[in-house]
Amino acid sequence: MNNSFIIAGVMGWPVAHSRSPLIHNHWIRQFNLSGAYGFFPVQPNNLESAIRGLQALGLAGCNITIPHKVNAMAYVDWVHPLAKRIGAINTIVVQPDGALHGFNNDGFGYIQSLLDAQPNWRADAGPIAVIGAGGAARAIVVSLLDAGATEIRVINRTHDKAEEFAREFGSAVFSVKWDAREDALTDAALLVNTTSQGMHGEPALDISLSNLPTSALVSDAVYIPLETPLLKEARLRGNRTVNGLGMLLHQARPAFQAWFGVMPEVGAALYEKVAKTI
Numbered sequence: 001m002n003n004s005f006i007i008a009g010v011m012g013w014p015v016a017h018s019r020s021p022l023i024h025n026h027w028i029r030q031f032n033l034s035g036a037y038g039f040f041p042v043q044p045n046n047l048e049s050a051i052r053g054l055q056a057l058g059l060a061g062c063n064i065t066i067p068h069k070v071n072a073m074a075y076v077d078w079v080h081p082l083a084k085r086i087g088a089i090n091t092i093v094v095q096p097d098g099a100l101h102g103f104n105n106d107g108f109g110y111i112q113s114l115l116d117a118q119p120n121w122r123a124d125a126g127p128i129a130v131i132g133a134g135g136a137a138r139a140i141v142v143s144l145l146d147a148g149a150t151e152i153r154v155i156n157r158t159h160d161k162a163e164e165f166a167r168e169f170g171s172a173v174f175s176v177k178w179d180a181r182e183d184a185l186t187d188a189a190l191l192v193n194t195t196s197q198g199m200h201g202e203p204a205l206d207i208s209l210s211n212l213p214t215s216a217l218v219s220d221a222v223y224i225p226l227e228t229p230l231l232k233e234a235r236l237r238g239n240r241t242v243n244g245l246g247m248l249l250h251q252a253r254p255a256f257q258a259w260f261g262v263m264p265e266v267g268a269a270l271y272e273k274v275a276k277t278i
């Protein structure tokens, strides 16, 4: 680690809602580092110049959030193979030679959040039902496959997108029609909602859990509110639940390590600090 002041931040539009500055600045203080993490509000038409400016400004890198995660890939010099498979980046690290490297840590964050809830969790414990086929689903499905999942049922309102998933991600991924979503829960070991349904201001995800074994883990990528209607229903019927905040907190860890040189943990103090803002 050198002694210079290290600066990183999050590029998004809008970006004021992002919890990333709270997370990274917590760790900067915890490790007594010399640095700061800020908000970078970047309109879509300025994305390329903002990314190209990282190196010129001497920044360590940045996170990339909505709506830039897919488009930003075109403006970095190298994309990690995992991020390529996901089709989006959420982190840029400026290399010592100035090259911009793109990563996607969302799937890492998701798997870590499951392990927090259930340290002996295994991806091959049984069929996995994934609701949704958007960006969050791509990160989650790729990381579940890499963790050893043997059967992933992708269920999406627009069935064509679920079929594309099954084609793209290979023989362990199956598409299920929206109307058959409840049948797909029978014998599932893990259910994950990757849609925006259940988010504050959105209706609850339209699904009955009556076919789901109570031994199944139920997780939600949504973290506002922390307990979505899906997670509440799951908890009340006896399923173990995992909210979306763990995914958000854990995805930040590898980026922080790349920029600041220390791999942080997600402790109770950080969890409480961020949860209080939700």
Ligand code: NAP
Binding pocket: 106, 109, 131, 132, 133, 134, 135, 136, 137, 156, 157, 158, 161, 194, 195, 196, 197, 199, 221, 222, 223, 244, 245, 247, 248, 249, 251
């Ligand atoms: P996205 O790419 O726009 O995908 C949205 C998905 O939701 C699509 O599959 C869409 O289905 C589905 N959907 C939308 N409205 C629906 C409805 N009324 N009924 C059923 N399905 C519906 O969005 P995303 O980037 O994947 O984000 C999805 C959620 O994940 C957001 O709430 C986001 O905040 C959350 N997220 C959390 C984290 C975290 O760190 N915890 C990280 C990333 C994202 P169609 O294909 O039919 O439109």
